[in-house]
Amino acid sequence: MKIDVGSFAVLSAAFSSVAATHLGFNYGAFFTDGNPRTQKDFEDEFNTARGLANSPHDGFTSARLYTMVVRRHLSHPRRHRHQHLPPARIWCSAGDAGVTNELAALHAAINTYGANFTALVVGLSVGSEDLYRNSATAKANNETDPGLDPATLVGYIHRVRASAGVRAAVDWLGMDAYSYWQREQANAVDQGKHLFDLALNQTRAAAADAAGSAGGKKPVWITETGWPVSGEKQNEAVASAENAKRFWDDNVWWYTLRDSSAKGTAQPSFGIVGADLAKGPLFDISCGGRVEEPEACDAM
Numbered sequence: 001m002k003i004d005v006g007s008f009a010v011l012s013a014a015f016s017s018v019a020a021t022h023l024g025f026n027y028g029a030f031f032t033d034g035n036p037r038t039q040k041d042f043e044d045e046f047n048t049a050r051g052l053a054n055s056p057h058d059g060f061t062s063a064r065l066y067t068m069v070v071r072r073h074l075s076h077p078r079r080h081r082h083q084h085l086p087p088a089r090i091w092c093s094a095g096d097a098g099v100t101n102e103l104a105a106l107h108a109a110i111n112t113y114g115a116n117f118t119a120l121v122v123g124l125s126v127g128s129e130d131l132y133r134n135s136a137t138a139k140a141n142n143e144t145d146p147g148l149d150p151a152t153l154v155g156y157i158h159r160v161r162a163s164a165g166v167r168a169a170v171d172w173l174g175m176d177a178y179s180y181w182q183r184e185q186a187n188a189v190d191q192g193k194h195l196f197d198l199a200l201n202q203t204r205a206a207a208a209d210a211a212g213s214a215g216g217k218k219p220v221w222i223t224e225t226g227w228p229v230s231g232e233k234q235n236e237a238v239a240s241a242e243n244a245k246r247f248w249d250d251n252v253w254w255y256t257l258r259d260s261s262a263k264g265t266a267q268p269s270f271g272i273v274g275a276d277l278a279k280g281p282l283f284d285i286s287c288g289g290r291v292e293e294p295e296a297c298d299a300m
Contacts, residue, residue, distance in 0.1 A: 022122055024062030025049055025257035025272070026224055029069075032259075032266055048277040049257050054286035060257075062122065064223060068105040125174055125223060174223035175203040176255075179247070180237045180268070188236035189243040192227065193250035226255040229282050231268020239268050245283040 027045065030036050049060040106124075109117050177199035179192040187195060200220070207218040227247035231239035248254075258273050259266035272281050 022062035023056065023058075024060050024064060024254075026064045026255045027066065027257065029065075029067045044277055045257055048273060052272070052285060053280050054284055056286070064125070068102050068109070123172070123221075172219045172221055173203055173207045174221045175199060176224035177222070178225065178227075178255075180227050180234055180239070182237075183235040186236055187234065189227065189238065189246050191236075192247045196225065196250070224255040226270045228268035228270045241283040244270075245285075248283070248285060 025045075027042065028037070046063060049063075052060060177196050179187050179189075179195040181187075182195055185191075185195065200222075203220050207220050227237075227244040228239035229241045229244045233239070237243075254272065255270050257271065258275070258277065259269045259271040272283075272285065273279065274282060
């Protein structure tokens with residue numbers, strides 16, 4: 001169950017304020033078999049995202065990266081060609097050495113590409129899911145990856161902010177919300193939007209508390225959400241392309257464009273496209289004329 005504030009209200013440090021809504025997907029660094037994605041792999045997926053049939057608005061031109069480093073070159077930055085780059089994510093549960101490598105890659109990218117890089121960066125996500133994985137909810141879901149307590153995570157946020165040369169510890173809060181995983185509640189797909197809205201309201205409340213203690217507005221970004229096209233049933237939640245389409249219509253950085261399964265098997269599978277990018281979306285991603293948009297969400 002990934003719905004309580006401690007589960008997904010991720011404290012994040014942004015390099016710049018964002019007025020427009022950004023639509024995009026999350027992108028992992030490795031395939032399921034452990035092989036790293038290459039620059040060509042990323043470019044193929046970025047181009048696929050941009051050209052998805054029936055894309056809403058101006059298409060999916062934003063990418064949220066799960067790491068900034070390249071395997072075997074831990075301080076070497078990734079090169080990406082996309083209209084908007086991160087939030088890139090720093091996985092703080094990996095420990096101090098992991099954060100050091102991420103920051104080294106960030107500095108290397110800035111030094112190498114300069115404004116050509118920084119002009120594309122939307123923000124930097126510090127500690128995505130670290131709070132959730134340290135919660136009682138995560139332990140009940142048998143999560144095996146480590147988590148962090150809030151005090152430790154805030155320390156990493158301050159470290160990143162010091163590197164960015166800015167003052168406040170938090171610019172925005174990111175929300176990762178998955179109704180599918182809420183096994184302890186009625187979580188059939190027809191409850192998906194209701195559970196999503198509950199999560200959003202809880203995150204807004206956390207953002208209001210943060211604004212009250214630090215001053216100024218703390219916007220909410222929807223950093224991850226989705227419904228799997230295949231996988232095991234979770235309480236009342238059934239994984240299928242039909243249900244993924246319904247959740248998509250109701251609610252997008254969607255998790256994910258393509259699962260890390262082109263060279264392995266991911267279950268459950270949340271991908272919009274399958275292993276063959278040329279085959280396009282697994283379900284119709286047009287929004288069917290819906291005009292509702294989440295209120296006061298600055299990026300998705």
